[in-house]
Amino acid sequence: xxxESLELANFRNYAALRFEPPEGACILVGRNAQGKSNVLExxxxxxxxxxxxxxxxxxLIRLDAPAASVTARVRTRAGSATAGCVITRAGEGxxxxxxxxxxxxxxxxxxxxxxxxxxVPADLALVTGPASLRRRLLNAALSQIDRGxxxxxxxxxxVLAQKNAFLKSPDAGDxxxxxxxxxxxxxxxxxxVSARMAYVRRLAHDARxxxxxxxxxxGELEVTYAPSPFQDAETTDAVSACLAGALEQLAPAEAARxxxxxxxxxxxxxxxxxxxxxxRYGSQGQQRTAVLAIKAAEYALAHAAAGEAPLLxxxxxxxxxxxxxxTAFLSSIxxxxxxxxxxTHVSDVALGMPHRVIRVSAGRxxxxxxxxxxx
Ligand SMILES: Nc1ncnc2c1ncn2[C@@H]1O[C@H](COP(=O)(O)OP(=O)(O)O)[C@@H](O)[C@H]1O
Ligand SMILES: [Mg+2]
Numbered sequence: 529x530x531x532e533s534l535e536l537a538n539f540r541n542y543a544a545l546r547f548e549p550p551e552g553a554c555i556l557v558g559r560n561a562q563g564k565s566n567v568l569e570x571x572x573x574x575x576x577x578x579x580x581x582x583x584x585x586x587x588l589i590r591l592d593a594p595a596a597s598v599t600a601r602v603r604t605r606a607g608s609a610t611a612g613c614v615i616t617r618a619g620e621g622x623x624x625x626x627x628x629x630x631x632x633x634x635x636x637x638x639x640x641x642x643x644x645x646x647x648v649p650a651d652l653a654l655v656t657g658p659a660s661l662r663r664r665l666l667n668a669a670l671s672q673i674d675r676g677x678x679x680x681x682x683x684x685x686x687v688l689a690q691k692n693a694f695l696k697s698p699d700a701g702d703x704x705x706x707x708x709x710x711x712x713x714x715x716x717x718x719x720x721v722s723a724r725m726a727y728v729r730r731l732a733h734d735a736r737x738x739x740x741x742x743x744x745x746x747g748e749l750e751v752t753y754a755p756s757p758f759q760d761a762e763t764t765d766a767v768s769a770c771l772a773g774a775l776e777q778l779a780p781a782e783a784a785r786x787x788x789x790x791x792x793x794x795x796x797x798x799x800x801x802x803x804x805x806x807x808r809y810g811s812q813g814q815q816r817t818a819v820l821a822i823k824a825a826e827y828a829l830a831h832a833a834a835g836e837a838p839l840l841x842x843x844x845x846x847x848x849x850x851x852x853x854x855t856a857f858l859s860s861i862x863x864x865x866x867x868x869x870x871x872t873h874v875s876d877v878a879l880g881m882p883h884r885v886i887r888v889s890a891g892r893x894x895x896x897x898x899x900x901x902x903x
Contacts, residue, residue, distance in 0.1 A: 529604040529643065529836055530866040531571065538593035540566040541891040549866065550884040555877060556870045557896070558888035564870040567888070568646070568841045570598045571868060574611045575644035575839065576668055577626065577635050577678075586622040588615050599627075602642055605836050611641050636675050643672050643838035645827045647845050654822060655806050655815040659796040666724050666795075669826055673727075673833040680719050687712040688793055695786045710775045713791050718768040720792045721755050725767075727829070728753035728797065734825035735818075742817060742856050747802030749818050756794035820853060824860040831862070840867035847876035855880060 536545040541563045556564045565581075572580045573588070582588055589596040599612040612627035626638035646668070654661055671678040691709040699705060732751035739749035757774035761767045774790045775782075782789050799806045799818060806818055830838045840861060846854055846869060858879070861867075871877045874885055874896075885896035 529602055529834070529839065531642075531839065532601045532603055532608070534567070534570065535597075535599045536567075536570055537597045538590035539570055539588060539596040539598055540590060542566065543590065543891065545891070545893065547886075547893050549868070549886075551866055553864075553867045553869060553879055553881060553883035555874055555879070555883050555885045556868065556888050556893075557872065557874055557885055559872065562888045563891045564888045565843050566891075567893075568843050568868055568870060571600065571642075571839060572644055572646050572841055573598055573613055574600055575639075575642045575672060576646075577613075577624075577639055577671070580646050580648060580668075584621065585615055585624065586617055586620070589617060589622065600642070604641075604834075609641065611638070636679050639671060639675055639678055640673075643830050643834045644841055645669075645823070645830050645838050646841040646843070647823050648843045649845060649848065651823065652816065652819055652845065652848060654819045655799055655810065659794070662797040663793075663795055665822070665826065666727065666797075669731075669830065670723055670727055672830065672838075674723060677720070677723050680716050680723075684713070684716045684720060684792065687716065688788055688791070691788050695782060695788065700783060700786065706779065710772070713775065713788075714768050714772045717771050717792045718764050721767045721771070721795070722764045724755070724792070724795065725753055730829055731822065731825050734828045735821040738824045738828075738860050739818065739821035741860075742821070747814075749806075749821055750798075750800045750803075751822060752798040752800075754796040754798045756790050756792065756796075816849070817853065820849075820857045820860075824857060827861050827864075837863055837865040840864045842867065842869045844870050844872075846879075847871050851878065854878070 530551055531549055534545070534547045534549065536542040556567060558564055569579055569581060579585065579588060595614060595616040597612060597614045599610060601608060601610050610629050614625045614627070616623050626633050626635055628638060628641060650657070650661060654665065667681060671681065687709060691713065694700060694705060694709060728751065735751050736749050757770060759767065759770040761770050771791065778789050801810055801814055801818065806815055810818070827838065827840065849857065858881070869877055887894045887896050
């Protein structure tokens, strides 16, 4: 798929932008704090329904403006469509509205229209960083592929927040109330776990294959789902039973610590190389190669799910890779149709493929001179 035009109004540092991105690789270059990542963030917002970095959604709105909007015309195999998101200040926070071809649609129905795989500097810590990074990969990938997953994820977050508030409240001893929260944790949680289990199995396969091609037999990459509680149940019913059992067993500990201790919000991925945990035994180079294999696999699965190439959004990551890894990674992203790549200097990304360079300066985009349009 490809974005034919992108319009921003009062989004971050863009007062008004109309941008017709080229097909293929588009490199956004410019000094720091000019608005390169903001363009990627806008595109990711249309794919994920949320920012890949903002904690507060009101931060997406240009300072002093009441609302921001992001609209893109996208050509997919199914035809051409517009996708839009309007973010309006509401009290301390913000409210979002999603549009398809100019008409309001629910968040759940909005997702899946545009598919994007994002790769940001934080992803480089996928092996050594906190489990939340690995869960974020699963959630971003599955939300775009599977609308049911997104709905379950939102419902789970809600019930978890309610349960945690309950555990801290004076009612915390109420066994019946606890049982109603836990029943929902089990019901929704089991669906999330089943979806993650199936996804990780495919991710693990594709990542192992990509990795093996790169390292030439020097240790096999293993990606394994590590659900909370740990289990390898095969059916959703069996997952439910296991989760219910763990909640029962941990109820006294949850009451004592006043926080929910078990469930998919604590899931992780176990990553190992040649049977040894990568975070503890891997060299930095080995860890990085593993990250690239996992991101390449994520892209391949999104491609398969969409039936066409998703957008590729690379925010300041290519400049972090040595030439060998960069080449290996790019060649494994088979046939992307459109990629948005940010860098401080064009020379930092050394793409080795045709691309167009766009210069970003203080919330304006300028086509770089023709000599920069190189193969
Ligand atoms: N809500 C906002 N209103 C106005 N400017 C913003 C807003 N949020 C971020 N910015 C500005 O956007 C710029 C950062 O943009 P970013 O795309 O992250 O830069 P980079 O080019 O380094 O990737 C900064 O100058 C920051 O002040
Ligand atoms: Mg940036």
